[in-house]
Amino acid sequence: MTDTTLSLDRAAIDIESGASEETSWSAATWLAVLSMAATSFALVSAEFLPAGLLTPMARDLGISEGTAGQVVTATASVGAVAALLSNVLIGKLNRKTVLIVLSALAIGSNILSALATDFWLLLLGRAGLGISLSAFWALSVAVVARLVGANATGRGMAIVTLGVSLATIAAPSLGALISDWLGWRVAMAMTAGLAALAMLLQFISLPTLPAAASNSLTDVLRLTRRRRIQFGMLAILVLMTGHFAGSVYVRPFLEKVTLLGTGPIALALLGFGIAAVVGNVAGGRMADANIRMALVTTSILMGLAALALVVWGAHIGVAFGFVTLWGFAFGMAPVVLPTNLSRAAPDALEASGSxxxxxxQVAITTGAVVGGYIVDTYGASAPLTLTAILAAVTTALALLQPRG
Structure with a gap:
């Protein structure tokens, strides 16, 4: 047990050594990484839960469904600010302590949301979740690199972001079922239980993670002068704007172009989710082997899937196949894009995480707004066309990106 703990501590201290290879992860390292995955599952489940609760939540609070939907906007907008400032405000606090406090904030925020008697209390609870969610992700790459070594960061992040894929599949559907059985407040309270379990795992399994240095806002912004950081941020903005502009409107596309009913659409979206889980694993392995090729592959597959749907999406078999391929590419993206950005700043992983x-967050907001305008103006195929175009732009960015 002592040897295992010392092995994990050495991996946490020596970020650049890459000594922690695939075959040498200890049980303690696995448990620490899995605690991060459990946290991502808990936080993202809470983030996506309102998608399955809007109708009963709006009815109970006496507001419209459109107004209730703004709880998602509150989470994202507060999260964008929190991401920029979180690594500045935590200073030299031990990162294990910070992660546990963020989980505690998520617990409190979810309980407040579950008990909210009016819309403003609900918004306050969701804003707290936004802080916890974004600060966790801002720290995630740096913490994972310290746990497993820089050369295995992609694999480690693939396990952590696996929680995202599972949450996006499970949260809306299970939330709707639990809401029908026990009420939306019980469903919201259950996410507090998930966060409590994640916090317990963090407390048990994470080694002490003293801050290597404190960050200032100037330090964070100074990183944007680096060419590879600029390319890495552009790749995230362009590819994820394209994804969220198109993926939100896949269901209307399948209804109006492929002419599918509710059951087949649900099956197609399930295929998207399962493929995303597989893409997570593949993306982690590719990112560690060759990050440039991983980014090129991710963007080409997403662009190909979107373009094929536009051209041949009226055929049911084609639609199912390329929705699944899109899911695979999307599963790769949350691993490949952060790993690509982190390679541009191995000396400032926390700042690059912000x-x-x-x-x-900017890409999610932009994609939703632009996609909504395009689908209303030009029809169901137009957002997918934009996805294909922006994926092609991302491929060019990946090929032109300076080697570092």
């Missing part, structure tokens, strides 16, 4: 989360 820039990574801000880039994702």
């Amino acid at each position: 820039l990574m989360v801000v880039s994702f």
Whole structure:
């Protein structure tokens, strides 16, 4: 047991050594990484839960469904600011302590949301979740690199982001079922239980993670002068804007172009989710082997899937196949894009993590707004066309990106 703990501590201290290879992860390292995956599952489950609760939540609080949907906007907008400032505000606090406090904030926020008697209390609870979610992701790459070594960061992040894929599949559907059986407040309270379990795992399994240095806002912004950081952030902004502009409107596309009913659409989206889980694993392995090729592969597969749907999506078999391929590419993206950005700043992983989360949040917001305008103006196929175009731009960025 002592040898295992010392092995984990050495991996946490020596970020650059890459000594922790695939075959040499100890049981303690696995448990620590799995605690991070459990945290991502708990936080993202809470983030996506409202998608399955909007109708009963709106009815109970006496608001419209459109207004209730703004709880998602509150989480994302507060999260963007939190991501930029989180690594500045935590200073030299031990990172294990910070992660446990963030989980405690998620517990409190989810309980407040579950008990909210009016819309403003619900928004306050969701804002707290946004802080916890974004600060966790801003720290995630740096913490994983310290746990497993820089050369295995992609594999480690693949395990952590596996929680995201599982949450996006499970949270909306299970939330809707639990809401029908026990009420939306019980469903919301259950996410507090998930966060409590994650916090317990963090407390048990994470080694002490003293801060190597404190960050200032100037330090974070100074990173944007690096060419590879600029390319890495652009890759996130462009590819994820394209993804969220198109993927949100895959269901209308399948309804209006492929002419599928509710059952087949649910099956197609299940295939998307399962493929995303597989893409997570593949993305981690490719990112560690060749990050440039991993980014090129991710963007080409997403662009190919979107373009094929636009051209041949009226055929049911083609639609199912390329929705699944899109899911595989999307599963790769949350591993490949952060790993690519972190390679541009191995000396400032926490600061680059902040820039990574801000880039994702801006891309999510931009994609949703632009995609909504395009689908209303040009029809169901137009957002997918934009996805294909922006994926092609990302491929060019990956090929032009300076080697570092």
